[in-house]
Amino acid sequence: MPDHARLVVETAPGTFEIRETPIPEPGDDGAIVRLEACGVCATDLEIFHGDLPFVAYPLVPGHEPLGVIERLGRNARRRWQLSEGDRVAIKSSLGCRRCVLCSQSAGCIEFGEGRLPNYGFQSPDRAPGLWGGFATHLYLPPQAQFFPVDPAVPTGEASTFNALSNGVHWVAVGGVKSGDSVVILGPGARGLACVIAARRAGADRVVVTGLGNDRAKLELARDLGADTVLAVDPDTVAETVLDALPSGADIVIDTTPVATRSITDALGIARQRGTVVLAGLKGRRSVPSFFSDDVVNKELVLRGTASTPFAAMVDAVRIIESRRLPLDRLATHSFPLEEAEAGVRSLEAKRDGDRPVHVHLTMG
Numbered sequence: 001m002p003d004h005a006r007l008v009v010e011t012a013p014g015t016f017e018i019r020e021t022p023i024p025e026p027g028d029d030g031a032i033v034r035l036e037a038c039g040v041c042a043t044d045l046e047i048f049h050g051d052l053p054f055v056a057y058p059l060v061p062g063h064e065p066l067g068v069i070e071r072l073g074r075n076a077r078r079r080w081q082l083s084e085g086d087r088v089a090i091k092s093s094l095g096c097r098r099c100v101l102c103s104q105s106a107g108c109i110e111f112g113e114g115r116l117p118n119y120g121f122q123s124p125d126r127a128p129g130l131w132g133g134f135a136t137h138l139y140l141p142p143q144a145q146f147f148p149v150d151p152a153v154p155t156g157e158a159s160t161f162n163a164l165s166n167g168v169h170w171v172a173v174g175g176v177k178s179g180d181s182v183v184i185l186g187p188g189a190r191g192l193a194c195v196i197a198a199r200r201a202g203a204d205r206v207v208v209t210g211l212g213n214d215r216a217k218l219e220l221a222r223d224l225g226a227d228t229v230l231a232v233d234p235d236t237v238a239e240t241v242l243d244a245l246p247s248g249a250d251i252v253i254d255t256t257p258v259a260t261r262s263i264t265d266a267l268g269i270a271r272q273r274g275t276v277v278l279a280g281l282k283g284r285r286s287v288p289s290f291f292s293d294d295v296v297n298k299e300l301v302l303r304g305t306a307s308t309p310f311a312a313m314v315d316a317v318r319i320i321e322s323r324r325l326p327l328d329r330l331a332t333h334s335f336p337l338e339e340a341e342a343g344v345r346s347l348e349a350k351r352d353g354d355r356p357v358h359v360h361l362t363m364g
């Protein structure tokens, strides 16, 4: 067993360095996980570029970790009913869930105001130093939330649990039920996860939109259960969708990042008394041509969603373990820990075919 962990430290936006640190003892109430993989998502790219609030540097990135329990405290063993060698998917949130900041989703007193109390946002100087998934090892404090994963599931598929849990949650937030028509804007890993979850919830018609360079992802959307996939011109999204679905959608889920146009598209696509789920952050941009009268006249429900409950993660792991879907095709890009920067930057690829669906690092 090595006695040192290797970890990526983002010392400032755009600067990764690899450090080593002694692997600590977990104490009676915690555990040390030997990481197998960590999902990489658009949030990691935003942190890399210094584009997110509530982020202080230095930090150890990585908030979608998967690994094997290596060292386990005495009390933790009993309380968690775990053994060394158990494989677990770990939820990113670390808040105590008891303090006033936690109750307001404004941080956590234990982790300080102004820093998200999540894995992937903590300083390497915070004891015991292992708070990020871009590392060979991770510390589980008593409040950590995780779920066992069947060791038979290949690493790539298992590493999609966080993206899948978002889809499961967003579809639940939209209230998708049997017979509904669902339009999903954006065929990224989370949009594809919405396809899986919408089908599972009994949706009657699932439509997914993407841009011209999303053809490979749209093909995958179809194989995961979408009825209709549309490569759209960004200027005519609503029209194109309504051509395919003239009565409009019961639920529209906007998973697209940055571009604000998708918000007005979603309002246009939703049918009378439909629901629009806003899941993609737009970098605090305002939405031009947003007419609240459309919401009033159509009696729409607008639902925002930021965090994903643990139950959705459990559901995601069950979907993965069912092995009924070609989830291996989600796990398109894998990089070793030493190439973490290339892994994060791979999300910037523009050309269809080069564009990852889901990226993960492997710790070797």
Ligand SMILES: [Zn+2]
Binding pocket: 040, 041, 042, 043, 044, 063, 064, 162
């Ligand atoms: Zn993420």
Ligand SMILES: [Zn+2]
Binding pocket: 095, 096, 097, 098, 099, 100, 101, 102, 107, 108, 109, 110
């Ligand atoms: Zn707290």
